[in-house]
Amino acid sequence: xxxxxxxxxxxxxxxxxxxxxxxxxxxxxxxxxxxxxxxxxxxxxxxxxxxxxxxxxxxxxxxxxxxxxxxxxxxxxxxxxxxxx
Amino acid sequence: xxxxxxxxxxxxxxxxxxxxxxxxxxxxxxxxxxxxxxxxxxxxxxxxxxxxxxxxxxxxxxxxxxxxxxxxxxxxxxxxxxxxxxxxxxxxxxxxxxxxxxxxxxxxxxxxxxxxxxxxxxxxxxxxxxxxxxxxxxxxxxxxxxxxxxxxxxxxxxxxxxxxxxxxxxxxxxxxxxxxxxxxxxxxxxxxxxxxxxxxxxxxxxxxxxxxxxxxxxxxxxxxxxxxxxxxxxx
Amino acid sequence: xxxxxxxxxxxxxxxxxxxxxxxxxxxxxxxxxxxxxxxxxxxxxxxxxxxxxxxxxxxxxxxxxxxxxxxxxxxxxx
Numbered sequence: 215x216x217x218x219x220x221x222x223x224x225x226x227x228x229x230x231x232x233x234x235x236x237x238x239x240x241x242x243x244x245x246x247x248x249x250x251x252x253x254x255x256x257x258x259x260x261x262x263x264x265x266x267x268x269x270x271x272x273x274x275x276x277x278x279x280x281x282x283x284x285x286x287x288x289x290x291x292x293x294x295x296x297x298x299x
Numbered sequence: 300x301x302x303x304x305x306x307x308x309x310x311x312x313x314x315x316x317x318x319x320x321x322x323x324x325x326x327x328x329x330x331x332x333x334x335x336x337x338x339x340x341x342x343x344x345x346x347x348x349x350x351x352x353x354x355x356x357x358x359x360x361x362x363x364x365x366x367x368x369x370x371x372x373x374x375x376x377x378x379x380x381x382x383x384x385x386x387x388x389x390x391x392x393x394x395x396x397x398x399x400x401x402x403x404x405x406x407x408x409x410x411x412x413x414x415x416x417x418x419x420x421x422x423x424x425x426x427x428x429x430x431x432x433x434x435x436x437x438x439x440x441x442x443x444x445x446x447x448x449x450x451x452x453x454x455x456x457x458x459x460x461x462x463x464x465x466x467x468x469x470x471x472x473x474x475x476x477x478x479x480x481x482x483x484x485x486x487x488x489x490x491x492x493x494x495x496x497x498x499x500x501x502x503x504x505x506x507x508x509x510x511x512x513x514x515x516x517x518x519x520x521x522x523x524x525x526x527x528x529x530x531x532x533x534x
Numbered sequence: 535x536x537x538x539x540x541x542x543x544x545x546x547x548x549x550x551x552x553x554x555x556x557x558x559x560x561x562x563x564x565x566x567x568x569x570x571x572x573x574x575x576x577x578x579x580x581x582x583x584x585x586x587x588x589x590x591x592x593x594x595x596x597x598x599x600x601x602x603x604x605x606x607x608x609x610x611x612x
Contacts, residue, residue: 243559268580273582275431276577283442283590291562294601299602431583431586432583524598
């Protein structure tokens with residue numbers, strides 16, 4: 215069981231690392247935005263997994279806040295790009 | 300010379316810090332207040348979330364100060380953005396047409412708006428049971444208004460309801476504190492019955508105070524967002 | 535423990551990037567990354583209240599307010 219948890223969390227950490235590398239390396243600004251947005255999505259999954267791992271289901275509210283609000287920053291930058299803000 | 304003076308002042312600070320820290324016994328538990336909160340907090344306040352118990356029962360006066368700081372920040376931004384500008388002939392090239400957002404963003408923002416407001420209300424109403432509270436719920440509510448501003452170009456927020464909500468919430472906080480002063484002998488006394496644990500109506504006045512804080516913070520941050528969006532076209 | 539150290543270093547790098555970027559939109563995105571990593575760190579250190587405050591403020595509000603301010607001034611740092 216512990217090996218399974220370790221596999222899940224390592225996969226999530228690898229996803230976070232790859233997305234952050236894309237955000238750091240990306241030559242243009244939209245690349246960085248998409249990299250950070252991918253990091254947000256994988257972090258939500260990691261938070262849900264960790265709340266089950268810590269056995270504190272009440273911690274899932276934090277992941278819910280990010281899931282509800284995580285796209286607004288990306289939307290603001292995208293509206294700036296199409297000169298809408 | 301200046302380098303010597305600054306270096307000597309820095310050395311003085313370092314020596315003073317080292318001398319005063321050397322009197323602290325190493326390895327002993329010095330957190331008597333925190334241990335008291337951990338042992339007696341739930342029984343004293345009836346709030347299951349111990350952070351809420353500290354923020355709104357033991358340290359409620361500091362929370363009133365925090366809310367005041369946020370109010371002053373919002374006031375300052377409003378004054379700064381509505382400051383009369385000097386006419387310098389830059390008005391002609393402004394006022395270009397902003398492109399409308401796409402259909403999915405417009406309809407999606409209108410669909411998500413009440414759901415996000417509901418989620419913010421859930422966060423500050425359950426502040427004494429689950430993580431979260433007034434400040435977090437207020438930020439979520441302001442984010443809902445921000446989403447409406449981003450999605451709809453013609454969206455405008457009337458400032459009078461925001462001001463009324465904010466003032467009523469602040470007055471509620473102080474009045475509850477004064478009733479506690481009259482009933483129990485000190486400001487913000489928890490005078491209502493504690494109720495049973497893990498139920499919504501428990502922990503005395505804490506849900507009332509957190510609802511007031513949530514509405515106040517939400518109204519203030521929404522006012523900040525509305526001010527920013529209204530001043531954007533007159534560059 | 536090692537995850538917390540790695541995340542702290544990543545947060546430091548993102549903060550330095552926010553300082554050194556000439557393109558201010560990229561700097562704002564780096565600020566959003568700092569806020570995200572800080573929230574995950576608070577979550578790992580079992581402080582969900584603070585993590586939720588950081589998430590609610592950093593996810594949408596600061597990014598949008600910075601973007602509007604950049605729209606009113608200029609995108610590139612001189």
